[in-house]
Amino acid sequence: MWGWIALAVFIVFIIVLYLLSPLISPPQINLKDAHVLITGGSSGIGKALAIQAVQQGSKVTLLARDKLKLEEAKKEIQKYVIEDDCEQRVQTVSVDLSGDYQLVESLLHNAESSLGGVDILINCAGTSSPGRFDELPVSEFRKMMEINYISAVHATRALLPGMKERGRGRIVFVSSQAGQLGLFGFSAYSASKFALRGLAEALQMEVKPYNVYLTLAFPADTNTPGFQEEQKSKPLETKLISETSGLFSAENVASIILADTVRGRFFSSMGLDGIMLSCLTCGFSPVTSLMEATQQVVTMGIFRIISLFYLDHFDRIVRRCKLDRETRNSEKKKI
Ligand SMILES: NC(=O)C1=CN([C@@H]2O[C@H](COP(=O)(O)OP(=O)(O)OC[C@H]3O[C@@H](n4cnc5c(N)ncnc54)[C@H](OP(=O)(O)O)[C@@H]3O)[C@@H](O)[C@H]2O)C=CC1
Numbered sequence: 001m002w003g004w005i006a007l008a009v010f011i012v013f014i015i016v017l018y019l020l021s022p023l024i025s026p027p028q029i030n031l032k033d034a035h036v037l038i039t040g041g042s043s044g045i046g047k048a049l050a051i052q053a054v055q056q057g058s059k060v061t062l063l064a065r066d067k068l069k070l071e072e073a074k075k076e077i078q079k080y081v082i083e084d085d086c087e088q089r090v091q092t093v094s095v096d097l098s099g100d101y102q103l104v105e106s107l108l109h110n111a112e113s114s115l116g117g118v119d120i121l122i123n124c125a126g127t128s129s130p131g132r133f134d135e136l137p138v139s140e141f142r143k144m145m146e147i148n149y150i151s152a153v154h155a156t157r158a159l160l161p162g163m164k165e166r167g168r169g170r171i172v173f174v175s176s177q178a179g180q181l182g183l184f185g186f187s188a189y190s191a192s193k194f195a196l197r198g199l200a201e202a203l204q205m206e207v208k209p210y211n212v213y214l215t216l217a218f219p220a221d222t223n224t225p226g227f228q229e230e231q232k233s234k235p236l237e238t239k240l241i242s243e244t245s246g247l248f249s250a251e252n253v254a255s256i257i258l259a260d261t262v263r264g265r266f267f268s269s270m271g272l273d274g275i276m277l278s279c280l281t282c283g284f285s286p287v288t289s290l291m292e293a294t295q296q297v298v299t300m301g302i303f304r305i306i307s308l309f310y311l312d313h314f315d316r317i318v319r320r321c322k323l324d325r326e327t328r329n330s331e332k333k334k335i
Pocket residue numbers: 039040041042043044045046063064065066067069095096097098124125126127128147148151174175176177218219220221222223224225226227
């Protein structure tokens with residue numbers, strides 16, 4: 001009897017939350033006719049995002065360094081254009097985003113002159129150099145910050161004033177699950193992805209009154225050219241720990257990021273591990289639905305307990321790999 005009453009109260013509570021949710025949820029935006037600028041749009045997750053935006057009627061600017069790769073991506077993405085009135089265009093900009101800011105700014109403003117003010121900026125350009133801390137050259141730490149963090153600062157700095165003036169806009173930062181927890185082999189990479197979170201939280205507080213909303217995406221391992229490259233130099237420990245969260249397709253990751261961006265959700269996470277991680281590490285992040293806040297409050301303690309088991313599992317992986325290496329080395333010496 002009491003069990004049923006408790007269940008009924010719980011269900012009513014959930015329904016009330018759903019009804020109240022729109023009060024704090026950001027307004028949805030329409031991808032149709034929107035100008036979506038995607039940094040890193042010539043490959044992997046960025047390219048998948050571009051294809052899906054175009055399929056939903058957006059005009060797209062792709063930004064990356066390699067001109068040839070950009071042209072090839074543009075040709076592929078153009079196949080998905082849904083309007084034949086020449087209004088829905090795909091254009092490319094070739095620039096090193098982490099380089100000279102004045103150049104980045106003027107190229108981005110040119111892109112806006114031809115396709116209109118950017119409605120959605122997706123900061124996806126990035127790379128990873130895995131390796132043990134003391135084996136990574138110090139220059140890699142600077143490189144990670146420049147490509148993964150400064151690139152996003154540059155693009156956002158150039159496009160935000162226009163968004164504030166127009167009173168609307170979305171900005172996405174593609175971080176990583178390695179931007180929610182630090183893990184073996186990702187000391188340089190994780191730090192640069194954590195930096196995006198500080199930036200996103202501070203910026204969201206500034207720009208909410210201008211109707212500009214941020215989305216911070218935390219993909220797990222995703223099968224892309226960048227991932228294949230990274231696999232070549234990844235320590236075994238990093239591979240084994242990352243595998244816990246599975247391997248996603250770029251299309252799947254892109255569709256989750258795009259849906260969360262349209263809804264204006266601050267966190268975009270994927271898979272069960274991803275959702276647990278976001279609840280556990282929500283900290284002082286902005287709330288974009290009451291449902292989300294309730295989930296966080298209710299589950300945090302439980303997820304912390306679960307995380308202790310994961311931590312123990314990861315420690316065991318690290319210990320086992322070290323032992324295996326030492327045994328192999330001593331066998332080699334004997335021969
Ligand atoms: N794949 C994965 O497992 C995961 C990836 N991520 C993140 O998602 C994002 C995309 O990853 P993924 O699709 O795998 O990457 P890819 O390596 O496949 O693509 C990276 C893109 O970024 C561009 N880029 C890199 N550096 C610069 C630069 N300095 N200026 C301009 N453009 C640049 C590249 O083009 P070009 O080289 O021509 O400049 C390319 O278009 C990255 O930020 C990554 O850290 C997060 C979690 C998991």
